[in-house]
Amino acid sequence: xxxxxxTIALAGNPNSGKTTVFxxxxxxxxxxxxxxxxxxxxxxxxxxxxxxxIKVVDLPGVYSLTAYSLDEVIARNYIxxxxxxxxxxxxxxxxxxxxxxxxxxxxxxxTSLVIALNMMDVAESRNYRIDVxxxxxxxxxxxxxxxxxxxQGTEELLQTIIDAAEGSIRVKGINLHYGHDVEEEIExxxxxxxxxxxxxxxxxxxLAVKLLEEDKEIEQKVGQA
Amino acid sequence: xxxxxxxxTRDESLAHLRRIHGDxxxxxxxxxxxxxxxxxxxxxxxxxxxxxxTVTDRIDRLMLNRWLGIPLFLLILFGVFQFTFSASTPLxxxxxxxxxxxAGQAAVISPAWLSSLLSDGIIGGVxxxxxxxxxxxLLYIAMSVLEDTGYLARAAFVMDRLMHxxxxxxxxxxxxxxxxxCTVAAIMSSRTIENPKDRLATILVTPLMSCGGRLxxxxxLAAAFFTAYQGLVVxxxxxxxxxxxxxxxxxxxxxxxPGESGHFVMELPPYRLPTITGVLxxxxxxxxxxxxxxxxLIFGAVIIIWFLNYFDVLESIGRAIAPVFSxxxxxxxxxxxxxxxxxLAKETVVGTFGTLFAGAEGAAGxxxxxSAQLGWTPxxxxxxxxxxxxxxxxxxxLGIIRKETGSxxxxxxxxxxxxxxxxxxxxxxxxxxxxxV
Numbered sequence: 001x002x003x004x005x006x007t008i009a010l011a012g013n014p015n016s017g018k019t020t021v022f023x024x025x026x027x028x029x030x031x032x033x034x035x036x037x038x039x040x041x042x043x044x045x046x047x048x049x050x051x052x053x054i055k056v057v058d059l060p061g062v063y064s065l066t067a068y069s070l071d072e073v074i075a076r077n078y079i080x081x082x083x084x085x086x087x088x089x090x091x092x093x094x095x096x097x098x099x100x101x102x103x104x105x106x107x108x109x110x111t112s113l114v115i116a117l118n119m120m121d122v123a124e125s126r127n128y129r130i131d132v133x134x135x136x137x138x139x140x141x142x143x144x145x146x147x148x149x150x151x152q153g154t155e156e157l158l159q160t161i162i163d164a165a166e167g168s169i170r171v172k173g174i175n176l177h178y179g180h181d182v183e184e185e186i187e188x189x190x191x192x193x194x195x196x197x198x199x200x201x202x203x204x205x206x207l208a209v210k211l212l213e214e215d216k217e218i219e220q221k222v223g224q225a
Numbered sequence: 226x227x228x229x230x231x232x233x234t235r236d237e238s239l240a241h242l243r244r245i246h247g248d249x250x251x252x253x254x255x256x257x258x259x260x261x262x263x264x265x266x267x268x269x270x271x272x273x274x275x276x277x278x279t280v281t282d283r284i285d286r287l288m289l290n291r292w293l294g295i296p297l298f299l300l301i302l303f304g305v306f307q308f309t310f311s312a313s314t315p316l317x318x319x320x321x322x323x324x325x326x327x328a329g330q331a332a333v334i335s336p337a338w339l340s341s342l343l344s345d346g347i348i349g350g351v352x353x354x355x356x357x358x359x360x361x362x363l364l365y366i367a368m369s370v371l372e373d374t375g376y377l378a379r380a381a382f383v384m385d386r387l388m389h390x391x392x393x394x395x396x397x398x399x400x401x402x403x404x405x406x407c408t409v410a411a412i413m414s415s416r417t418i419e420n421p422k423d424r425l426a427t428i429l430v431t432p433l434m435s436c437g438g439r440l441x442x443x444x445x446l447a448a449a450f451f452t453a454y455q456g457l458v459v460x461x462x463x464x465x466x467x468x469x470x471x472x473x474x475x476x477x478x479x480x481x482x483p484g485e486s487g488h489f490v491m492e493l494p495p496y497r498l499p500t501i502t503g504v505l506x507x508x509x510x511x512x513x514x515x516x517x518x519x520x521x522l523i524f525g526a527v528i529i530i531w532f533l534n535y536f537d538v539l540e541s542i543g544r545a546i547a548p549v550f551s552x553x554x555x556x557x558x559x560x561x562x563x564x565x566x567x568x569l570a571k572e573t574v575v576g577t578f579g580t581l582f583a584g585a586e587g588a589a590g591x592x593x594x595x596s597a598q599l600g601w602t603p604x605x606x607x608x609x610x611x612x613x614x615x616x617x618x619x620x621x622x623l624g625i626i627r628k629e630t631g632s633x634x635x636x637x638x639x640x641x642x643x644x645x646x647x648x649x650x651x652x653x654x655x656x657x658x659x660x661x662v
Contacts, residue, residue, distance in 0.1 A: 040416065068419050069416070071416070096266065096270060097263070097270075100266075101258060101259070101262065104258045127272070128271070128273075129270070130270055131268070131269040131270070131271075132269075134268055134269045138265050138269065139265075174261070176258065176261055178253065179253060181241075181245060181246065181253075182253050182254065182257070185238035185241065185242060185250070188238060189231070189235060189238065192231050192234055193231065196231070209254060211231075211232075212235065212239065212242075212250040212251070212254065213250065214239070214249075214250075214251060222231060223228045
């Protein structure tokens with residue numbers, strides 16, 4: 001069987017157990033450096049699973065993907081510029097609602113997303129009942145329940161990542177509708193953008209949304225193109 | 226399509242949306258996301274009708290209490306220092322005894338210059354710094370426990386209201402607290418502060434917090450001069466640092482960086498039992514940096530100091546600068562030299578004294594030597610400690626300020642204002658104190 005090299009990025013809120021998931025996946029094979037040009041720590045690790053070489057990049061823990069903080073810009077630029085094969089979103093099952101804000105934004109970017117539904121034990125101890133299959137269906141992305149602190153679910157997560165990367169699971173994502181009036185403006189902007197040089201690496205719809213959000217970093221990028 | 230045209234189209238869209246909805250597009254887009262999520266939640270999540278009160282909720286009811294929050298925070302902080310000091314004292318004594326024994330062995334080596342280099346320079350200087358390893362490690366262990374349990378976020382939360390009254394972000398307080406560990410790491414943590422002016426003000430005052438590198442000097446001088454009130458004296462240094470940091474942040478924010486402070490949600494992660502490996506790993510990370518400095522920077526510095534002293538050059542360098550510090554009581558050349566080399570890393574101050582007064586045994590010995598040879602009193606020692614706390618951040622800190630602010634101007638500003646502040650405070654302590662003592 002051929003050996004393939006996959007690159008995956010780990011995203012998630014602070015305190016979602018992202019670092020534990022990262023450690024479970026990569027063990028001691030980690031490398032710590034800095035993100036280019038800034039003093040924010042960048043962690044990378046390598047592993048082999050079912051004959052695939054997988055590189056894992058740990059993105060900064062963020063709640064959102066706006067341009068308001070350096071961490072958020074780093075996370076989002078990595079996804080847009082480096083195009084990892086799969087983005088894993090580590091979600092704290094015990095505060096699902098808050099964590100999903102990032103998930104939704106990752107899905108808006110049309111990433112190939114796998115959701116690691118972590119801290120299932122904490123959610124269960126609070127008597128939360130999460131319909132995992134339903135969540136997966138509604139988000140259009142695979143959801144792997146796990147308890148990273150006890151190293152439960154790591155294998156399933158890795159298998160799902162490979163399936164998503166190789167197309168045996170289709171990540172269809174969501175089509176978030178922003179409301180009639182906003183959608184109209186998005187459409188106008190999309191048309192203007194699709195002619196520009198940026199349209200290659202960015203989805204015009206995503207750019208349009210970011211421009212409407214008055215995202216300063218994206219404005220700059222559009223200006224440079 | 227060209228940029229200006231695109232932005233113009235966008236601005237028209239924004240204006241149009243604002244006209245019909247009275248809201249920014251940004252808000253409407255966020256609302257769409259929240260709407261999607263809350264709908265989703267109804268479908269996939271079933272919560273118990275009455276939410277179980279979690280352990281975190283119960284602890285927070287006490288920790289975040291309107292009236293008890295701040296007193297509890299001060300109590301916990303005091304507990305941390307008490308723990309650090311009482312647990313480390315016997316360990317420090319053992320190491321000191323070991324170093325004295327080593328110095329004794331080195332004293333009989335010939336030729337005499339080599340013996341002096343080894344026993345006075347290296348063992349006296351580096352050894353003096355190394356003897357504080359236990360307290361540094363324990364301090365870092367205590368700091369990691371505070372951080373890893375989630376208490377640090379609570380401390381910031383209870384201080385938030387006060388911070389806002391001073392025109393600052395609650396998150397600034399987290400950075401300041403981390404400054405008790407290492408200023409460099411603390412300044413790096415400031416990037417969670419979203420408002421650039423809040424962030425800059427916080428970066429500028431973080432060096433006023435007593436980091437682990439200052440601790441050896443406090444412990445060294447407190448043991449030498451304040452036998453009965455050591456703990457209180459050291460705590461006073463920490464307090465001076467915190468109070469000045471908050472005051473100056475307020476001043477900078479008002480005079481140099483005027484503008485609104487950002488609004489934000491103070492995240493309260495659930496309490497977690499810290500893992501032993503996690504805490505030890507954090508402590509080791511910082512402790513290792515301390516050891517590395519002792520083995521490289523401080524090792525090099527004490528050799529230079531010994532060398533300059535052996536050839537009678539050091540004294541004239543010190544004498545050239547010392548008069549500046551006369552108003553603060555420590556206008557002796559030895560103190561001036563210690564301050565110059567202290568900029569490399571603050572614990573070098575202890576290394577310098579260790580080299581210059583090698584042979585003094587134990588804290589009492591150093592106390593006696595400093596009183597006899599420099600004419601130091603407890604008041605002068607106290608003023609000197611304040612100077613060491615405040616004056617010029619160490620080289621590594623200046624480096625990180627440059628890197629994080631991206632500006633030489635602010636780096637020089639941090640260099641200059643701390644020097645003036647240190648001199649002023651030390652002088653005030655000495656002059657006012659002299660009226661009473």
